[in-house]
Each structure stands twice: as C-alpha cells, then as structure tokens.
Amino acid sequence: MILVDCRTKKNGVPVLSRVEIECIAEAVLQGYKPKLLDNPGVLDVEHFLECYASAEMDYKDLTHDQSILGMTVFNNCCISVYENGKETEIRVNEGTILIDNCLLENDQLRRGRFTLGHEASHWILHRRIFKVNKSQPSLFDDLEGEKQPLIKCRTTDIEAVGKKRLVNDDDWIEWQANCMASALLMPRKAFTKVVKGKFKSVGIRDGYYLMGTDSVMDWWVDGLAYDLADIFEVSVTAAKIRLKNLGLIIKPSGEPTIFF
Secondary structure, rough: OOOOOOOOOOOEEEOHHHHHHHHHHHHHHHHHHHHHHHHHOOHHHHHHHHOOOEEEEEEEEEOOOOOOEEEOOOOOOOEEEEEEEEEEEEOOOOOOEEEEHHOOOOHHHHHHHHHHHHHHHHHOOOHHHHHHOOOOOOOOOOEEEEEEEEEEHHHHHOOOOOOOOOOOOOHHHHHHHHHHHHHHHHOHHHHHHHHHHHHHOOOOOOOOOOOOOOOHHHHHHHHHHHHHHHHHHHOOHHHHHHHHHHEEEEOOOOOOOOOO
C-alpha cells in the first residue's frame, strides 16, 4: 500500500503545491517502475492500480447521462449505478475505483486512462480524509440522501481547461488529483526530455517556446501536442496542459493563440 506523508488540514485534506505533487508522483513511480521517470513510455495504469496501489477496479454505468466519469470508494458502502437503463444499488468494497462504461469505447480510451490516473491519485492522496474517523460524514455529495465515503468525479472536475478558481476543499482535491494524474502519466523528466529533443530539432534552443513568436512555429507546436499524446497515450488536451504547466510552452497574457 502506498502511504503519503504530507501536511493536511484538520479535516484530512492535504495541503500540497504543484511541486510537492510532482515529487510524490516521482516517488511513487520510483517504487513501481523507475524507468518511466527518465524514458518516455506508457504507464499501465490498470496494472499500477491493482498490483501496486492495492485498489480494485470495475466499470459501470455510473449515471444515466455520463456526467460522472469516475468514483473512488474509501470505505465499504452501497452506491447507485445503472444496469440495463435502470437505477440499482450495489455494494462496493473499500479501495474500489469505478469508471464509467463510456470510457471503454475505442475513441475514449485515452480519456479513460487519464480518469484512471485521476482516481488513482484520489486513492493515494485523499484516504486520510476518511481515515480520521470512518463514521464521520463525507465532505462530498450524498447518494440516496445519505453521506457516502467516496469521491465522485464529474467531467468538469477531470477535464477542466484553463484556470479554475479553487474555492473549497472539493476544488482543491480535484486539482490535486489532476496534477498527480498528469505527473504519473507524463512524468516530468521523461516528458521534458522528449519535448526539448523535438525543440532542438527545429532550432528552439531556449528550452521553451513563447506562443505568438512565429505563426508557422505556432502550428508546429500545436502538432507537437499530438505527437506527445501518442507517445504517452493521453489526450491531446492533457498533453497541451502538461506543456503549459511545465513551462515548456508559454502563452502571452491576453493574446489568443491556437494553443488554447
């Protein structure tokens, strides 16, 4: 079982910076498969979850409208899912990660991989919220009128693009899970190595590119995100966000570009 020691609020919510999350992700990968840290490759996220993070996985129709992509269950409980179009209640065990069936479609597999990484990050980072007192109410939404010991992740939580205001604990833990999912699926050193190698091949020597510098190069950079998405088997959106967050692509404030 992976144990994370970090500062927390009184309710168990971790207090973590982006840099600290990067370090946690690197320590986790060091224990699971160290070569992923330096060599570009694809994290087998299902194997990681089940064989290293000690979580169970299952796929269900979580809602009738696919608004919830994943759930992480921290204590044994009952939840509502949909079977044959009808809402039904099932029992789930502590440490179960549920992913919506829609992400099993061939054109959704990369979204599914990021969702798995996001839920894995909840399991690694946020167990302490529920460990403090398993009988206390959850911070999160209720199902069937009762507080449940789980986190439900909506599309807007996992696939947020652009800056989002972090107002409450829910916002912060979703941000933390997204940061760590990116760091697990696209490790900083390996990702940066690929990008800087491609930069050098087209004459970018500074280690980063300022969008808007050259229209032709702007289009090349947009294509770079597609290459990275293929290398790490993530969505193009996830690759673009990673490029920006690592400071490899810089967008002048207030200037529209093809890169978001």
